[in-house]
Amino acid sequence: MYIQLLYMKELQDILHSTSNLSASKAAVISVFYVNNVIKESILNDLKPFDxxxxxxxxxxxxxxxxxxxxxxxxxxxxxxxxxxxxxxxxxxxxxxxxxxxxxxxxxxxxxxxxxxxxxxxxxxxxxxxxxxxxxxxxxxxxxxxxxxxxxxxxxxxx
Amino acid sequence: MYIQLLYMKELQDILHSTSNLSASKAAVISVFYVNNVIKESILNDLKPFDxxxxxxxxxxxxxxxxxxxxxxxxxxxxxxxxxxxxxxxxxxxxxxxxxxxxxxxxxxxxxxxxxxxxxxxxxxxxxxxxxxxxxxxxxxxxxxxxxxxxxxxxxxxx
DNA sequence: ACATTACATTTGTATATACAATTGTTGTAT
DNA sequence: ATACAACAATTGTATATACAAATGTAATGT
Missing domain, CATH: 1.10.10.10 (Winged helix-like DNA-binding domain superfamily/Winged helix DNA-binding domain)
Known part of the structure; x- marks a missing residue:
């Protein structure tokens, strides 16, 4: 898993804050991360098939x-x-x-x-x-x- | 917007189906799409700054x-x-x-x-x-x- | 019919990314 | 002290991607 603990902490802070701005920032960053996690695992399945x-x-x-x-x-x-x-x-x-x-x-x-x-x-x-x-x-x-x-x-x- | 209507229809179908398998597939695909939409717009902001x-x-x-x-x-x-x-x-x-x-x-x-x-x-x-x-x-x-x-x-x- | 424009794909080129091998530095065991 | 392994960054190479220009084909106007 490539998600860093440090980053996770930041994200959770943003999540618990009340600011709406931060919430959209957190969503954007989270999508990037989730996208990456998904990409890695699917790529792993595809690798044997080149x-x-x-x-x-x-x-x-x-x-x-x-x-x-x-x-x-x-x-x-x-x-x-x-x-x-x-x-x-x-x-x-x-x-x-x-x-x-x-x-x-x-x-x-x-x-x-x-x-x-x-x-x-x-x-x-x-x-x-x-x-x-x-x-x-x-x-x-x-x-x-x-x-x-x-x-x-x-x-x-x- | 690069999301195709055709694709959107498919996604919505999956969404309204009861299958759990399809739901996780839809989530994965949606994350890919959303990631792309976000990437495009942020890249657009960054372009002038190279x-x-x-x-x-x-x-x-x-x-x-x-x-x-x-x-x-x-x-x-x-x-x-x-x-x-x-x-x-x-x-x-x-x-x-x-x-x-x-x-x-x-x-x-x-x-x-x-x-x-x-x-x-x-x-x-x-x-x-x-x-x-x-x-x-x-x-x-x-x-x-x-x-x-x-x-x-x-x-x-x- | 001819020139012009639009269309669909291909090619060229620069940059980005993935992965492996290399270089130089530090730590450790004998 | 020396050899060896571990570490941190760099370099090399192959492939992927982004964007622009070029090629070949079809449609349109005069």
């Missing part, structure tokens, strides 16, 4: 398409990070044979990306691990608290 | 020392990302004259880093902007909800 988190996300996005292809723009839009280089990310997935790439005949500017059998297989293998990790991460929360957290995070996104 | 978020954090850590120096290990421990290269990050801050670097006389293996006047000035300039951004990010939440959110995030970190 996948980055974004590559994993793109695979899941493509699986969600159930065979329908997506072009690079569509993929980019659905990615968590508005990353600038979907081309190179997809190139890496192609090299690993997890996705296929065709030029769209209707509009030759576009390329169509589809997940392969091998890509689906690797996702299947990963599913259980990831679900387990997600459960572990949130294991400190009751299901009621988890629901609360989701509601609050969703509000921030709107 | 600072990355970690560089900004290191400056704040050093300010918190109130003159007492920190060596690279101490800095690394307090950083949000357990980044591997504090040397190079600090080098950049030195180039910008925001921090100073001395070799520790008691233990010549260590280097002592202190924030400069110029570093303090830039932080002062940034303080208001960042506070404002933090308020904006959490503006959808009441102060009660904000407190809840902080409590929940803190639980995950423990």
């Amino acid at each position: 996948l980055s988190i974004e590559q994993f996300n793109v695979l899941r996005i493509l699986r969600g398409q159930k065979g329908k292809p997506l072009n690079l723009q569509d993929i980019q839009e659905r990615m968590i990070n508005k990353m600038s280089n979907t081309t190179r990310l997809v190139d890496k997935l192609i090299k690993k044979n997890f996705v296929k790439r065709n030029i769209c005949e209707q509009n030759r500017r576009k390329v169509e990306i589809v997940i392969t059998e091998s890509g689906l297989d690797i996702l299947k293998e990963l599913d259980d691990k990831i679900i387990n990790t997600e459960k572990n991460i949130t294991s400190q929360l009751t299901s009621e608290e988890l629901k609360q957290l989701n509601t609050l995070l969703l509000k921030i996104n709107n | 600072l990355s978020i970690e560089q900004f954090n290191v400056l704040r850590i050093l300010r918190g020392q109130k003159g007492k120096p920190l060596n690279l290990q101490d800095i690394q421990e307090r950083m949000i990302n357990k980044m591997s290269n504090t040397t190079r990050l600090v080098d950049k801050l030195i180039k910008k004259n925001f921090v100073k670097r001395n070799i520790c006389e008691q233990n010549r293996r260590k280097v002592e880093i202190v924030i400069t006047e110029s570093g303090l000035d830039i932080l002062k300039e940034l303080d208001d902007k960042i506070i404002n951004t933090e308020k904006n990010i959490t503006s959808q939440l009441t102060s009660e909800e904000l407190k809840q959110l902080n409590t929940l995030l803190l639980k995950i970190n423990n």
Whole structure:
């Protein structure tokens, strides 16, 4: 765990203070930390498969398409990070044979990306691990608290 | 805003489902998204000053020392990302004259880093902007909800 | 038909990050 | 005193990311 005791103390102080300013600062910092904790554990699951988190996300996005292809723009839009280089990310997935790439005949500017059998297989293998990790991460929360957290995070996104 | 409507719909579906598995998945994904939204806005504040978020954090850590120096290990421990290269990050801050670097006389293996006047000035300039951004990010939440959110995030970190 | 603009992806380049190996310094055991 | 291990920071290298410019394709106006 990379959270430092020193930092935790500061955060708790902020939390117990009455200031609203500090509360938003604490939330921002906490999100950074939690994000990091999550990233570390998921990356750990992905490491044996030589996948980055974004590559994993793109695979899941493509699986969600159930065979329908997506072009690079569509993929980019659905990615968590508005990353600038979907081309190179997809190139890496192609090299690993997890996705296929065709030029769209209707509009030759576009390329169509589809997940392969091998890509689906690797996702299947990963599913259980990831679900387990997600459960572990949130294991400190009751299901009621988890629901609360989701509601609050969703509000921030709107 | 980089959150896609499509994604938001999925998230809400998960949220309204009863499955606990889905709830932890939703939380994990939401944290990623919120983290990204926050990162974007703070990075936007920092851009005019040519600072990355970690560089900004290191400056704040050093300010918190109130003159007492920190060596690279101490800095690394307090950083949000357990980044591997504090040397190079600090080098950049030195180039910008925001921090100073001395070799520790008691233990010549260590280097002592202190924030400069110029570093303090830039932080002062940034303080208001960042506070404002933090308020904006959490503006959808009441102060009660904000407190809840902080409590929940803190639980995950423990 | 031709030029112009918009579109979709790719390529180039600079910077950031992750991880391993190296350098120089200190502490410790014999 | 010497050798060896532990420590703190730096350097090297490969990969990832951010942003800008370039390439190739399609749509539009005259």
